[in-house]
Every structure is written in C-alpha cells, then in structure tokens.
C-alpha cells in the first residue's frame with residue numbers, strides 16, 4: 082500500500098472516527114502489551130554507550146539496560162540525538178518563527194481558514210477545528226535569535242510585544258493566548274544529518290530529518306519512516322544492515338520533502354503594505370484554474386515516495 086492511498090475499510094473502522102480524526106489508542110488498550118512492549122513514564126535517556134552487545138542506555142531514574150536497537154523518535158529538538166550524534170546536525174534555519182495554539186471560537190469565525198498579513202513581516206491566521214474551538218497561528222519572518230530556547234513566559238511576552246499593533250483579530254488571539262493549554266512555539270529549522278544511525282542507535286521522524294511545517298509533509302515522512310524501519314528490521318539479519326537499508330529507502334523522499342525554498346516564507350510575509358497588496362494580487366492570479374493547471378503540468382515530476390509495495 083502506498084501511504085497516499087485512501088485508507089482501507091478495515092483501517093478506517095479501527096483508526097478513523099466518524100468526523101475524520103485519526104484515533105490514538107491508549108497504551109493500556111493494546112493487546113498483549115506485556116509480550117510486546119514495556120512503557121516507562123517520567124524517565125528519560127541520560128547516556129548512551131556503544132558496546133559489543135548493543136547500546137547501553139542509562140536512564141535518569143538510574144536504570145541501565147542494553148538494547149539491540151535504540152530508535153530515537155523525539156522530534157526536532159531531540160536530546161538523545163544530541164548525545165549520540167553530537168555536533169553532526171547542520172540545521173537549515175528557515176527564518177521563520179511560529180506560535181500555534183487553540184482558542185475559544187467566536188460567532189464571527191466561519192468555516193474557512195482566514196489568513197491576515199500585517200506589515201512588518203507578520204501574519205495571523207484562524208481556522209476552525211472539529212472540536213468547536215479555533216486554531217490560531219502567529220508567524221513572524223525573521224532570523225533566529227535563540228527564541229526556541231526561551232521559557233514560555235518570555236516567548237509569550239515576545240509575541241505580545243511583536244504583534245501588539247498587528248490589527249484584525251490579533252488582540253482577541255493575544256488575550257486568549259495567556260490561558261491556552263496547548264501553546265506551541267518554535268523557530269523553524271530543518272534537521273540535516275549526513276547519517277541517521279550510529280551503531281545500534283537510529284533516528285527517525287523529525288529527530289532525523291525535520292522538514293518543518295512549511296514543507297507540509299512531516300507526518301507523512303514520520304509514518305513512512307517508522308514503517309520502512311520496521312520492515313527493514315524484519316528483513317535484515319543485523320540491525321546495522323537494517324538501518325542502512327532504511328536510510329537508502331528514505332533519503333530521496335526526505336531530501337525531496339526538505340526542498341522547500343527558503344525564500345517562500347519570506348515572500349508570504351511582506352514588510353510593507355504595498356508588498357502585502359502585491360502578494361494578494363499574485364495569489365489571486367495563481368489561484369485561477371488556468372494557472373493552477375499549468376503549474377501542475379510544468380512542475381510535477383516523478384514521485385520520490387518510497388514504493389511500499391516492495392514490503393508486501
């Protein structure tokens with residue numbers, strides 16, 4: 082099955098709710114969990130050491146265990162990646178800071194995703210979700226200055242200051258930001274590593290290759306990567322051979338996904354009102370049927386997706 086194919090009726094019945102949400106199963110609902118996996122909570126990896134028998138992992142609880150394979154899927158800011166692949170990540174900074182959170186829906190919100198550009202390379206957007214609330218996004222086109230490492234209070238103060246005069250629905254969004262319980266803030270950067278494995282440790286998902294939300298393919302890559310890694314572990318005699326085969330399959334798709342031009346977010350966030358008017362004019366033309374069809378014909382190339390039928 083290719084990942085872009087529609088879900089099978091069986092998958093749909095087990096994993097997709099009536100309103101189209103993918104359902105997550107609680108770990109304690111999983112069958113035979115004692116035979117298959119052990120879950121540890123409130124613990125984290127403190128050290129990883131390569132031995133002849135596998136990877137020796139020390140947890141913050143003080144426990145030490147040796148594993149045949151350590152699969153690191155900790156997202157863009159992975160701390161275990163920094164332990165094992167220290168200094169190897171050469172991030173591609175996208176000059177874009179975003180904040181994303183849920184706020185109460187108001188009577189004025191409609192069913193469309195509304196996007197507002199403010200001068201000063203800022204944008205604000207609001208879109209309804211399927212839970213009766215609205216998802217707000219604040220974006221700022223600027224070079225990174227370490228904001229991703231600030232604490233939440235400082236990040237919110239920064240947004241309050243930078244968006245205070247933006248206009249439109251921004252005052253309402255900033256007011257609701259203080260009490261939101263899912264505040265997400267990041268300075269967008271791609272993770273770029275020459276290799277995704279070292280001995281018995283392998284990276285996957287955003288920890289290995291974060292493409293950033295600008296690419297719109299991070300979830301597809303994470304799910305495909307997990308599947309390909311599992312299949313290669315089944316098919317290869319040793320974990321190191323499996324890791325190499327996994328990397329060989331995934332690299333072209335990842336590099337293609339990371340290919341988003343850095344200028345794109347800048348063009349979407351003009352500095353002046355004149356620039357914003359120009360952007361809206363260009364987007365108006367680009368969204369006409371003629372231009373969309375032409376673009377699809379000119380720019381569609383051969384797919385770089387992993388052909389998952391090789392694992393059937």
Ligand SMILES: Cc1cc2nc3c(=O)[nH]c(=O)nc-3n(C[C@H](O)[C@H](O)[C@H](O)COP(=O)(O)OP(=O)(O)OC[C@H]3O[C@@H](n4cnc5c(N)ncnc54)[C@H](O)[C@@H]3O)c2cc1C
Pocket residue numbers: 125126154155156157158159160161181265285286287288292293294297298299300301302303
């Ligand atoms: C605002 C936004 C919009 C996006 N839109 C899209 C989109 O439209 N389409 C799309 O395909 N993708 C999109 N993405 C990207 C997508 O969300 C990611 O690519 C995807 O979630 C990556 O999955 P992952 O499992 O690798 O990492 P994550 O989803 O980041 O999961 C990593 C997990 O590891 C945990 N963790 C971190 N460190 C440790 C540690 N040391 N020990 C234990 N656990 C740890 C984290 O808490 C987290 O639960 C978007 C991302 C954002 C932020």
